[in-house]
Amino acid sequence: MAALIMNNKDLLYVIKPEEQNESTLRELLTLHPEIQFVSLMGVDFAGNDTDEKIPMKIFLEDIDGFLAGSAAQTDGSSVVLTGIATLNDARVDMKVDKTVNWFVDYNYEHFDAESGRMIGTLRIPCYLIHNGNHVDSRSILNDTLAYVEKEIMDLFAKHPVIAGLEHVNPAEIEKLLFTSATELEFWVKTPREDAPLEALSSSQVMQEQYWQRTRGNVRTALEQTIQTLELYGLEPEMGHKECGGVKGQIDAAGHMTHVMEQLEVDWKFSSGVQTADNELLARIIVKEVFRMNGLEVSFQAKPIPGVAGSGEHTHVGIAAKMKNGKIVNLFSPKDMHKDFLSAVGYGALMGLLKNYEVTNPFISCTIDSLNRLKPGFEAPVCIVTSLGLSPDNPSRNRTILAGLIRDLDNDKATRIEMRSPNPYTNTYIAIAAFYLSCLDGIKACVESGKDLKALEKEISKKAGEEGFYLDTDRQYRTEEDVFEDFTAEERSKLFGEPPATVWENLCAFEKYPEKVAVLTQGNILKKEYIDSFMQGALIRWKTELLTRLIPENYQAVIDMKRLHNQETCTDCDLAMWRKIQNLRAKLAKDSFEEKSIFTAIRRAVAEGDYDTVSKLKVEMGATMEELKTLYHDYKQNIID
Template identity: 50%
Template sequence: MIDFHVIPDLLYVIPAEKHSAQDIRNILSAHPEVKFVSLAAVDLMGNDTDEKIPLYDFMDNIENFLDGKAVQTDGSSVVLPGIATLNDGKVDLIPDSKVIWYIDYNYEHLDFETGKPIGTLRIPSFLKHNNDYVCSRSILRKSTEYFEKTVQERFLNDPALCADYGFTPEELDHITTITATELEFWVNSPDEIISTEQLSISQELKESYWKRTKGVVRTALEQVILLLDNYGFNPEMGHKEVGGVKASLNSSGQFHFIMEQLEVDWKYSDALQGADYELIARILIKEIFRLHGLDVSFNAKPLPGVAGSGEHTHVNAVAFLKSGKKINLFAPEDTKADFLSRFGWGCLMGIMKHYSNVINPFVSATTDAFERLTPGFEAPTHSVASIGKDVLTPSRNRSVLLGLVRSEDTKYATRFELRAPNPHTNTYLCLASVYQAMLDGIAYAIDSGKDTKALEAEFIKPYGQPSDYLETDRLYRCEDDIFEDMDSNERDRLFGTPAATVFESLSTLKDPSVAEILCRGGVFNEQLINSYYQAMLVRWEMELMEKIIPANLSLIRSVVRSDDGSVSYDEKLWSDIEDLKLLLAKDTDIQDSIFTRVKAAVKSGDWEKTSEYQRAMKNAMIELKNKYKTYCDNQI
């Protein structure tokens, strides 16, 4: 560990308006501690590229770098299956001049001349293959451009729509998509084990949520907030989350056995910048806590049986007038009379109609993501929204997929909070799919000619009532606790049965109607959708074969008998446990184990069977753990 502290006078960012060759030369010449340049593009799996290009090479060829003619890689360096292939793998990295560039410092490597940490200028970039943009960042850029252009054209051609907000078409300057993030994560002291039971008890007793941070966790969290501010994030807060246990204090006054869940939030920005911020924040958080000897996990469900980590994503859209005035397009004319504007209702209806098929494949695309989305841990399982019990009572329902955040006192607060994303969700693709769904809903809401009350009535319709846009046998709004007030069968009936495996989530991308929505405006195309589908399917296959089955097998082997066979209750329990162990992991003359069936299905490429056997494996493992806990609790 080093004695890390935040250095206020470092160069942290180069703003978009300073990206000319001369400005960059002037800025970097004044900061000799910046020694390297890296073009940071994001492939379809969400991985960001990183290189160490000596600054002198960048400065000598700066025009070529800025024009995208200086750096290229091949298909083996990025995840673009079916695009960057073995015989056609050249991929160019194109700097994005319209977003903030930032400097990534190595606090363990000091510049001899200045005494400051060595910095790398990280330039958010695009991936280009055969003159086509093929990366996550470019998809979000195309999506926001299409959304903003389409919405602006609607306003320019519809004076009545403009009148809803009190301006004329001539007064409109531009439309901007807005996003903000709540990022949750776990921190722990390495090599120190804390039992799931301890964590579960602490969670039930609410010993951590919004409690005071202490010691090294407090220091690291405060430094993260200060650093994010230096990078222009405008952080709002950092705090403890629901998971964690109280650390132990040793005789020297140091905390040990640290295991805490934290959250960091920052203010809104435009969509592409906001997605970049999320990527930068994860890098900074992990690095600062590491410098204090703590490990950080951004996994959706790093520990079974306790709270997982979400990345709640807030979205809305804003109209900028030529006068400089900003107007929240989701907000109604009278916040005490309506939940949303016509435009806002269209966006909400588009998201909720298309979430499961259009958006979810980009939100929940790993087994880890599905492990988080289970009842009992304040994570959404079903596609349903909360808008508030009435127009004067804001939504506070933490059991739903989407919450309408609003205040009757200010229109600027109105936005949607999407609660399913996790820290490893590809935010670029998630937002792109959200905007495509929103546009579909906007078209319906505005073209239908319905007013806000008619759209509200359609959205909150009872189950079984026909709708011009939404499904008949679906409930889209619920203010109840869907976990406490109904069982799983009722949830599936009212809100639709959610995907339970990666394959079930991804399979909707093969639906032509889904692809048609995603491809509108040239945002996605068939090649990009197929490449993403293949990339996440291969990842799922590798997770099953190399992580999930080996981890389950290791756990099964740790399940050992400890009674002497004298108690019939123990005997019955152990017999059930043995049957489950055999079912999961032991082949017999009569049948193959579930593990073997999963492996065979993967080998044959039968993804439906793989998905079915994964469900069976998960259920059997849950039953095994529960029975073994009951068995162990009965030993004295």
């Protein structure tokens, strides 16, 4: 029944830009009376999308007003536009975007009485405007790409011959295409059931799950997800098991229980804002389809400690559409067997790496996201790339941050894979920051006039070697395993110290003003928008620490009860319990002379001393890990 509901090809799923005019809209919506609501979808600085239910009658009565952007407003103080839309200046206008696809969001549990079809809501992407200024993530990405295109075209006009692109005549370029794509990883589980951590960890170490056959309702939901993505025109390419999970069980009634699996779904690349809009839609589809099959989905970056987290690798590329209709990948060199990249490709990769410290806050701005970015499980914690063993021998190093994807049989496939984003990364601002960073490197490399071997030497330089663009004290390329072949000290020295907390990450905006200038070029990702993003992230960090993390840790501490019997306990039991008690007190119990870590964090937050909050948060995490490990060993020794 669910499959018949969700895969009804008679329904309207997409309204394309060429159909977004009054006459065509009236015709389509009249033919589909099951679409009974309209929702204007703006995206704030945290990546949250707005959703409301405007009756279709109201939309049709004032369709001209909606299309002109004068019919809808929202309360900007209720979304993440911190410091911009305030309580006393909260009006935000919503301007419809007619350059992208509009999607119909169907309610799988609510049906139209007359037609028997699911009731739909037409989701119309829009821009948010406050006091005449665009103040939303979609606008930032859209305007950024327009700026980057102009700058690159101006650069090409000044440098008509570019290393590796001698076969491309800049005068014949019609427009640039900013091709990008995301890969969505997520965990799925049976409601109210959790698999033991030991079983999950063991299964991952033994590589029992990666690309294994899915079963039962997980298989059904994955197949229905792919079919639904197809109906919306996302052109899904693959759905498969990821490395995390354990085998589910079947109860006496034939139902799957104890499901805990990690999956990935991929779909075809797109360009510009459409890429990020598609990703939002895909997340909605995944969550709803799996829920219809009795399963919960988590898009958290690190939902289960000690087991692989979920990433959302983001691919970036730049192509040129020529006046004759031909598409040319500007990252690919003329001879792919001789060189890794063109000057544009090398520049893009160098720009991403050099400026990553100020891009990282947009990628990882929550406690959850930084829990994933720790050494192990192929976590991309080091600012470094891998080109491959040689130009004619492409390879994949999964331990680095920025991966070069190449296919010697397809020059259009050359692109850069940023491995740090997660499913809750704001894809709009992330892609904007990526391309602004790329532009900085592209300008440096093209204007240098250096040949491809010199550019390869630049990105391959060792720490301490002076380059014309990259920082002297850093190394930016390795073909080795970052975690196996380098110590933690070597990684920090060569590739930079990764931030341990949200506060440390946000401090990059102040620490690297010259790199912030790269992101604010063109005055699109304005300094005030960065400040707003930072304030919002800081509020969420403090709130999560005080209202979620500390209470969860406190509950874990008080749940660690004494288990040994005084008559049968051993000296080992007594020694471990003393250590456990000391750690419990250090975390949660105050004295007149000394305050616990929990209390110290609360006080530091109240005083606005975020450096101390950050240090204490790291100490709390390390102490909790030590306590959990010790209590686990203590329980294992109890046989009463």
